[in-house]
Amino acid sequence: MNGGAVDLTAASTSEALDDIVNVRDFEAAARDRLNRVHYDYFASGAQDEVTVAANEAAFGRRALIPRVLRGPGAPALETTLLGQPASMPVLIAPTAFHRLAWPEAEVATGRAAAAAGVIMIAAMLSTVTVEDIAATGAKLWLQLYVQPDLAFTESLVRRAEAAGCGALVVTVDSPALGRNERGDRNDFHDLPPGMRCANMGGDGHVRDVVLSPEISWRHLDWLRRTTSLPILLKGVLHDADARLAVEHGADGIIVSNHGGRQLDTTPASLDRLPLIADAVAGRVPLLLDGGVRRGTDVAKALALGAQAVAVGRPVLWALAVAGEAGVRRLLELMRGELANAVTLLGAGAPADVTRDQVVP
Numbered sequence: 001m002n003g004g005a006v007d008l009t010a011a012s013t014s015e016a017l018d019d020i021v022n023v024r025d026f027e028a029a030a031r032d033r034l035n036r037v038h039y040d041y042f043a044s045g046a047q048d049e050v051t052v053a054a055n056e057a058a059f060g061r062r063a064l065i066p067r068v069l070r071g072p073g074a075p076a077l078e079t080t081l082l083g084q085p086a087s088m089p090v091l092i093a094p095t096a097f098h099r100l101a102w103p104e105a106e107v108a109t110g111r112a113a114a115a116a117g118v119i120m121i122a123a124m125l126s127t128v129t130v131e132d133i134a135a136t137g138a139k140l141w142l143q144l145y146v147q148p149d150l151a152f153t154e155s156l157v158r159r160a161e162a163a164g165c166g167a168l169v170v171t172v173d174s175p176a177l178g179r180n181e182r183g184d185r186n187d188f189h190d191l192p193p194g195m196r197c198a199n200m201g202g203d204g205h206v207r208d209v210v211l212s213p214e215i216s217w218r219h220l221d222w223l224r225r226t227t228s229l230p231i232l233l234k235g236v237l238h239d240a241d242a243r244l245a246v247e248h249g250a251d252g253i254i255v256s257n258h259g260g261r262q263l264d265t266t267p268a269s270l271d272r273l274p275l276i277a278d279a280v281a282g283r284v285p286l287l288l289d290g291g292v293r294r295g296t297d298v299a300k301a302l303a304l305g306a307q308a309v310a311v312g313r314p315v316l317w318a319l320a321v322a323g324e325a326g327v328r329r330l331l332e333l334m335r336g337e338l339a340n341a342v343t344l345l346g347a348g349a350p351a352d353v354t355r356d357q358v359v360p
Contacts, residue, residue, distance in 0.1 A: 232250065
């Protein structure tokens with residue numbers, strides 16, 4: 001891209017995918033295509049970006065131990081999360097501003113999710129409305145920042161319900177905005193002309209998202225009374241908070257440090273997963289995001305207590321490279337790698353990989 005026109009022809013997107021053989025290839029290709037300011041916005045994290053690096057490094061510090069001669073047959077990757085079937089335990093994580101990566105924005109991402117049969121968590125800060133994403137046929141959840149204006153928050157909840165979303169994903173690690181120094185150096189503070197946070201309107205004007213340090217468990221209690229949709233809390237790293245989440249009626253937890261974009265030097269999501277899994281003890285499903293780049297990463301997370309993982313930045317890289325076709329290719333690669341890893345581990349399904357098969 002780099003400020004030029006984007007070629008959307010089938011031939012151009014096919015050519016862009018010719019040399020892509022794994023998830024990391026997408027990032028290299030996206031770096032060449034994206035406006036540098038927008039690339040840095042997607043790639044960057046808080047302050048020294050210690051946590052960004054830690055998320056990926058945590059997977060590298062762990063090895064997989066295969067079991068042999070078990071004869072499980074071809075692996076079954078299908079799963080069900082909060083009553084919603086999915087073709088594999090890999091979701092699309094909520095990430096903002098897809099239109100910076102591709103003109104069709106979250107609609108292209110939704111079409112790819114629908115084709116792959118995976119759950120897409122639509123960001124509250126999407127550049128396309130939740131209704132338009134739902135029209136793609138994707139299995140959709142909506143990510144939500146609870147706003148101090150509870151009436152407006154409720155209006156978003158009602159829109160999610162009407163659009164057929166299967167769950168609400170409440171981001172709870174953002175009482176304030178993380179300090180993104182790379183973004184500050186590039187002076188990226190506003191969306192380009194013609195782009196907006198499409199979910200933040202609906203009554204004649206567009207609101208800014210408010211991150212408030214006053215958001216508390218009472219807001220989760222309010223939300224639990226307001227909707228019958230399943231509610232997952234995204235951004236839990238402390239085992240005590242995981243237990244409180246269950247006590248306050250959360251239906252699921254996403255172990256996450258916001259991709260390293262909030263508080264820098266927090267531990268990797270994967271490092272906190274076993275402790276939280278032990279604290280929750282199977283009472284609600286656990287998901288994980290942060291640093292997932294390989295099918296082996298998915299296997300490690302599931303063995304350590306997650307029921308599924310969510311992938312964020314790689315989806316943006318794939319979208320920037322080839323739009324819908326790029327995201328479809330990304331999900332195909334993740335599916336193939338996961339199936340291969342599960343087979344080599346001697347398991348019949350991702351959930352059959354056990355904790356003792358993951359070691360330092």
